[in-house]
Structure formats: C-alpha cells, structure tokens
Amino acid sequence: MIETILPAITALIGTTIGGLLAFLVQKKQFQHELDKLKLQNKTEFMAEETVKHFLNHKTYTDRSFDVIKKHLGGFDDDELRKILVRAGAIRDYRDDGSEWWRLLSRMDEYIEKKTSKKQLERVN
Structure with missing residues (x-):
C-alpha cells in the first residue's frame, strides 16, 4: 500500500x-x-492631470485653448483636444470664435455663474 x-x-x-x-x-x-x-503612457497621464488642474481652478470654470496649449507644450492641437476629452472637458466657442474648454463636472457651476450674471444685468 x-x-x-x-x-x-x-x-x-x-x-x-x-x-x-x-x-x-x-x-x-x-x-x-x-x-x-x-x-x-506617462506623458499622456500627466498631461491629463495637468489639464484637470487648470480646469479645476476655483475662480475660472473655463480656459481658452490657447492658454492650455501654452502651458502644455509638446502636443499638437488634435492630441491636446483628445487629452482634454479624456480629462472630462467639453468645448465651447465664444462669439469671437475663440475655443474654450471646461470640465463637464463643473457645468452646474458655469450655469449658475451665467444665470446670476444675467440677473445682475437685468437689475442694472
């Protein structure tokens, strides 16, 4: 056994x-x-974090594409736009044709500021 x-x-x-x-x-x-x-992929991850930092500034809900491009060198325009989208940003065009970006998570804050600004204009 x-x-x-x-x-x-x-x-x-x-x-x-x-x-x-x-x-x-x-x-x-x-x-x-x-x-x-x-x-x-560290470059893309760090660029995404930098974009979030700029777009999370407590005073500014929007940043122009030119300002973002100035601070994030080394990317062409299309690459930078892809990074912005991955960071959760949305694009907006102003009346003068300039391109502005804001985080989707800050959209409520943007609408609130815009609404309060219109109410102030009505009062004055």
Whole structure:
C-alpha cells in the first residue's frame, strides 16, 4: 500500500510546487508588463492631470485653448483636444470664435455663474 501512495504523494507535491512557481512567475510578468505600459503612457497621464488642474481652478470654470496649449507644450492641437476629452472637458466657442474648454463636472457651476450674471444685468 505504501508503495502506491508514496509515488502519488510525491507527484502531488511536485505538481503543487510547479503550479505555484508558474503562478508566481506569471504574476511577476504581469506586473512588469503593467509597469511598462504605465511608463510608456506617462506623458499622456500627466498631461491629463495637468489639464484637470487648470480646469479645476476655483475662480475660472473655463480656459481658452490657447492658454492650455501654452502651458502644455509638446502636443499638437488634435492630441491636446483628445487629452482634454479624456480629462472630462467639453468645448465651447465664444462669439469671437475663440475655443474654450471646461470640465463637464463643473457645468452646474458655469450655469449658475451665467444665470446670476444675467440677473445682475437685468437689475442694472
């Protein structure tokens, strides 16, 4: 009986150790690939964070595209617009044709300011 159980136990232990080692190697490889992807796309992630910083300014709900472009050099216009969209911004054109951006999350604040401004104009 021991002659049949001993090989089965050693096979089970060998399979368990092999599976555990394969799991650890795959986990390490996955983490390495994830770190590599984050490093490759770091420029876009940081640009997105910078855009959010500018558009979250407590005084200004909107920023002109020219101001954003001035502070975020190294991107062409289309790339910068894609970064703005990924950051959650929406575009608006003013009467003079200039391009302005604001965060969608600050839309209520923008509407409130616009409404209070119109009410002040009516009073005066």
